[in-house]
Structure formats: structure tokens, C-alpha cells
Amino acid sequence: MNKTKFLVFVWMFSLVLTLGKSLQAQQANDMVFINGKIVTVDNHGFSSQLGTIAQAMHVQNGKILHVGTTAQIRAMAGANTKVIDLKGRTVLPGFILTHEHPWDWGPVTPQIVKKVLPNDDNVVVRVMTGSPPENEKAFPAALTEAVSKAKPGEWIYFIFTLGKDYEYSMSGNGGYGRAGFEGDLYNVLDGKHITKEQLNQAAPNNPILLRDVFTATVMNQLAVDASIKVFPSPRMNGLAPPSADQPPSSTPARSEMRWMAEDVMLKDHYPILREMQRLSLSYWAGYGMTAYASNAYSPTNIKVWRDLESKDAMPVRNMWTWNWDPEYHLADSFFMNDITSRVGEGTNSLWFGGVTISVGNGCTVEEPLATSSLAKLPSMQIEARVKQCAYTPGSRNAKELYDYIKAGGRFVNMHTVGDEDIDNIMKTIVQASKDSGMTDEEIRAKRHGFDHSVMWPRPDQIPTMKQYGFYASGDAFEITQASPAVFNIFGEKAASNVVPKKRLVTAGIYNTIEMDRAIPATDYTIFNGVAWLINRKAWDGKAYATDQAVDRQTALKISTIYGAYYVLRENLLGSLEPGKFADFMVLDKDYLTVPEDDIANLHVLMTVKGGKVTHLVPSMAKETGMQPTGAQVELNGPAAGW
Numbered sequence: 001m002n003k004t005k006f007l008v009f010v011w012m013f014s015l016v017l018t019l020g021k022s023l024q025a026q027q028a029n030d031m032v033f034i035n036g037k038i039v040t041v042d043n044h045g046f047s048s049q050l051g052t053i054a055q056a057m058h059v060q061n062g063k064i065l066h067v068g069t070t071a072q073i074r075a076m077a078g079a080n081t082k083v084i085d086l087k088g089r090t091v092l093p094g095f096i097l098t099h100e101h102p103w104d105w106g107p108v109t110p111q112i113v114k115k116v117l118p119n120d121d122n123v124v125v126r127v128m129t130g131s132p133p134e135n136e137k138a139f140p141a142a143l144t145e146a147v148s149k150a151k152p153g154e155w156i157y158f159i160f161t162l163g164k165d166y167e168y169s170m171s172g173n174g175g176y177g178r179a180g181f182e183g184d185l186y187n188v189l190d191g192k193h194i195t196k197e198q199l200n201q202a203a204p205n206n207p208i209l210l211r212d213v214f215t216a217t218v219m220n221q222l223a224v225d226a227s228i229k230v231f232p233s234p235r236m237n238g239l240a241p242p243s244a245d246q247p248p249s250s251t252p253a254r255s256e257m258r259w260m261a262e263d264v265m266l267k268d269h270y271p272i273l274r275e276m277q278r279l280s281l282s283y284w285a286g287y288g289m290t291a292y293a294s295n296a297y298s299p300t301n302i303k304v305w306r307d308l309e310s311k312d313a314m315p316v317r318n319m320w321t322w323n324w325d326p327e328y329h330l331a332d333s334f335f336m337n338d339i340t341s342r343v344g345e346g347t348n349s350l351w352f353g354g355v356t357i358s359v360g361n362g363c364t365v366e367e368p369l370a371t372s373s374l375a376k377l378p379s380m381q382i383e384a385r386v387k388q389c390a391y392t393p394g395s396r397n398a399k400e401l402y403d404y405i406k407a408g409g410r411f412v413n414m415h416t417v418g419d420e421d422i423d424n425i426m427k428t429i430v431q432a433s434k435d436s437g438m439t440d441e442e443i444r445a446k447r448h449g450f451d452h453s454v455m456w457p458r459p460d461q462i463p464t465m466k467q468y469g470f471y472a473s474g475d476a477f478e479i480t481q482a483s484p485a486v487f488n489i490f491g492e493k494a495a496s497n498v499v500p501k502k503r504l505v506t507a508g509i510y511n512t513i514e515m516d517r518a519i520p521a522t523d524y525t526i527f528n529g530v531a532w533l534i535n536r537k538a539w540d541g542k543a544y545a546t547d548q549a550v551d552r553q554t555a556l557k558i559s560t561i562y563g564a565y566y567v568l569r570e571n572l573l574g575s576l577e578p579g580k581f582a583d584f585m586v587l588d589k590d591y592l593t594v595p596e597d598d599i600a601n602l603h604v605l606m607t608v609k610g611g612k613v614t615h616l617v618p619s620m621a622k623e624t625g626m627q628p629t630g631a632q633v634e635l636n637g638p639a640a641g642w
Helices: 003-028 070-074 102-108 110-116 132-149 196-202 221-230 260-265 270-285 299-310 333-340 379-386 396-406 419-435 440-446 459-468 476-481 483-490 501-506 526-535 552-559 561-566 596-601 618-624
Strands: 030-034 037-039 056-060 063-068 082-085 090-093 095-097 123-128 155-160 208-212 217-219 289-295 317-322 350-355 449-451 471-475 511-514 584-587 604-609 612-616
Touching (some): 030 070, 063 070, 095 511, 095 552, 095 561, 102 110, 102 260, 102 270, 102 289, 110 123, 110 155, 110 270, 132 155, 132 196, 155 260, 196 208, 196 217, 196 221, 208 221, 208 260, 221 260, 260 299, 270 289, 270 299, 270 612, 289 561, 289 604, 299 317, 299 350, 396 419, 419 440, 419 459, 471 476, 471 501, 471 561, 476 483, 476 511, 501 511, 501 552, 511 526, 511 552, 511 561, 526 552, 526 596, 552 561, 604 618
Parallel strands (some): 030 082, 037 090, 123 155, 155 208, 289 317, 317 350, 449 471, 471 511
Antiparallel strands (some): 030 056, 056 063, 090 584, 584 604
């Protein structure tokens, strides 16, 4: 063999080895799912048609390569392809929820906290169950016991659950606090039932944080002092004393100290915090959620998410939105121009979606019924509860919103409750956009979105939303929680404005689903929320505004492909189409055929994000020759027994 032939031989041999290794790598990432019911949701429109339903699916390198019949897909399997026989089970696209707080919910999920903070190491943890009156009665003894176990300077942390059905978040007659219609709510963490002075006296040497499974907090002075050390500015910390740089008209942007656990209590325990949040995301993956949108609630939030993302340890995808100190940061032209240009930037697990300014209020154009308890209050109290808007023309929030929109920003992921605030926000966005020279088409391209839909949109708001392409994220939990109070206080017409899905779908407006609750601390799942879109049932057993119910096919679109548009990734997420990420769930029963009353009881047996199994229950793990995985299994939740 001459030298030339030898070199050619060596080159060809090397090429074969390289191709062989490449093929092995591809095949190692090959999976085919056969003998199933693959609901692709490849019809993105506003009808109840879901599109293709296939038997099998081929996944390679995290993306869907093909869907088709079992015979077609089985033939694509190579020697190293993992073949999973679904045995007739239904596969749905992963849920995309557009206003969730896994960051908030991790520190209030008892099973997660007990896992990362065991045996009173680093933080003494206690969980209070039962009703608020029972909590109040039992608390002094529980506090005395916790203090006896704590070392000097060690944090004491109490979690107050709100019931497995979230029943203690509302009063017996449906009083509704978040909208400003308080009724006779019994909030054990209102600072009156358990006082700061009581905590100071019981624990003079330990910072104490009390937190319910929403966002209410009570602290002693040592905890307050620790908070001020981390966040000394009263602009962001309502506990901090006023300072010279705070204008008299300013109000703290954070009256609820929701970041106390993560940024203050655990500030010296970063590995614990990171693991807590990984478990929180993993727990949500066990409900079939593969992507979500959320404000980043603190600087540490961004640090942890980026850390997990860099290690390929994000069990779900996140479009994050900025909400930190708009009064000062958005006034800086460099920051404004930078942040408005970043929408969509990031990776496929963590990307930037836009900015919110301030939470909206429960202000409404509706008038309380004369027979309602609210109408019997003094006029000043009624004004304060239902007529004070956050975005009143001329207000600081309205000005910040105007400046941000005029600079070209996307306004999205904002908590808002009342319809009158939506009027104000839409007017401001349209005016600022027009003043910047935008056409209607350019405004629609921004995909501005507002969240919760608690009392909006009214029918007369629909044309404006449609014209300018505004999105509506809807909190399914409010259907069951808020409907009775809205009906009793404002009447039937107003109740039809509570998360009005039928109205939005009929108008061809993209609208999505939220739970916006720490459901890992309850017996609920995301399928409860999906069911509420369909049956409109409230906590009192009655169905409200059934004219706004949607069928199960539309509810699935709301929970999957419509959410993909909200998070700016409809080309990659939300449906099971070739070229998209393999983000999906496998169910124990068929979503499309089970009785309506059983939809809330569906179980997720497997969740896959980008071809990687993030949740797998023991029975299906045994069946497929894989290991059970995911926080719901690891922490011995209900899924551990499936």
C-alpha cells in the first residue's frame, strides 16, 4: 500500500468511526412511543378541533421527529432506540401555565421544606395544619417548643397551610380578599391574631418568620432587622424606614415580604435554596406542566434559575418577566432601552418575556347590589375597596407604563383583578403605542398580556383586546374561589366576567390558564383547574356563569398551544408536531373520553421535557424498565403509590 492509499484508508476509517459514534449518540437519544393515543393539538385555531390524533411518536435529540401509526414509527427504531409501549394510554402536550410562582411555592410546600431542612438543621421548621382558629389556639405552645429547639440566632420558620382544598383561604360565605371584597375572612396572619410583640417576647434571640401558603407573612423584630440588611431601600422593602431618596408620593412595591424565606432566611444557605427550588419545579412537572410564565420575584430568583439552567437541571421551562423597582430603573434611559430590546432572549429553558409595572387593584365599574354586605359599608370603605385603581390616568403607574410602552416594551404577566384597571391599562398602552408611531399590526406583534381575569374582560372590552392583540391569562382557581362572592356582591352579570373563557375564545383572543396557588400543599392538581374551565363549579358546589364554560377540547388548547403563544414559543412548544420539543405527559385515563366529572381525577404517569423524563411513577417505571423519578415520587407524594 503506497502512502497516498494509506492516508485515504486512515481518513475513511476515521470517518466511519466518527459517523458510528455520531449514530450511536443519536440512537442513545432516540425514543419511540407506540400503541398510544397521541393528541397532537396541531390545530392552533379557535374551534374545538384538536387536529391530528396519532398512534405513535418518534423523539430524537429532544425533539419530535415524526408522528404516525405504530407500524410507521416502530419501523424507525434502531438497535439502540428506546421503545415505549403506551398500551393505549393518552399522551397530551405539556401544560403551559402563564402565571405561576414555583419560586414562591417551594418554601411553603411542607414536604419540600422538610426534605431540604431536616431535623431542625440550619432552620427550625414547624407546619401548622387545621383551621385558622385552631392554628391560633395551638400556636403559643408550638412556638414555645420551637424556641426550645433553636440555637441562639437560628431562624424559626412556621408554615400555615390553608387546607387540603384551600378551604381556609375564604370565609364560609365566600368572602374574597384578593379582589378587595373582604367579607368575614379569618386571616390568622393579619398581624392581629398573632402579633409581632408576641413573637418578640417569646424569642428574643431568634428571628421568626411565619408564612401561609399564599404570601402572607408575620415576623418579629429580629427578622425585620435581617430583612432591612438585605433590602435597605424602602422602595422595595415595606419594612425599611423612610429615606431621603424616597419621594413622598411613593409607596413600597413589596408590601408582602414574599422573598423573606429565599433572600433573607436562606441567604447563607444557597445550596439548600437551590435544591428547594429544583424540587419545587420538579413537583410541578409531576402535574404535567412543562413550561410556565412568571415574574422573577427577587434577584436570587434569577440567580438560582440560571444556575439550574446552566447545569441542564430545569425540570420545566420558564419565560420570566421583570418586576423589580420600576419607579427608578425604568427612569434610566440606558436600562429602559436595554430591557425593551431583550424580549425573547435567553435559552429554550429560560428566556425573557417582558415587564410588569405594578399589581392592579380590584377596582370595577360595577356597583354593589343594594342587598350585599359591601353596599352596607360606609361609602368611603366601598370607594377604597372597589373604586381605587392602580393605573388611574395621571398616576405614577400610568406614567411608567406609558414611558415603557412608548420605548417599545412588552407589558405582560401583570396581576390584575378589576375591569376598570384593564380599561386604564389598555388606553395607556394604545396611546403610548400610537404616540411612538406604531401601527395596529405592530401593537399586535408585541403580544401585551394581562393576568388573572378575575372580573374582566367585560363584553365591551373585547373589541379593543381583539383590535390590538391583547392576551388574557386566566386564573382557573378564581372560578371556584371568587365566583360566589362576585355573584353575591355584584350580581349575575358581573359573575359572567369571572375568567370568561367562552367570550375570549369566541372572539379569537389568545387566552391561557393559571392556577396561581401553591397546589403542592393541597390535594389539587392542574387538572382541577382544567375541569373548572369546563364545569364552572365553585367551592359552594354551584356552577356560576355557565355561559362562559368551554368544552374539554378548547380547555386543552387553552392549557397548551394558546399558552405557547403567550410565552413567545409557539414554534417550539404547545403541540406535538415534528420539529417541536418533545414536551408531553402520559395519562392513566383518556382525557377525551372520561366523564367530565372525572377530568379532575386524571393522573400524570410520565412527564417528558425535551425528550428527558422528568416525572415517572413506579408502575410505569417498572413497565418500561426505567427508574421512577421526580419530586412527587421522591418525596413520597400520592404519585409514589401509582
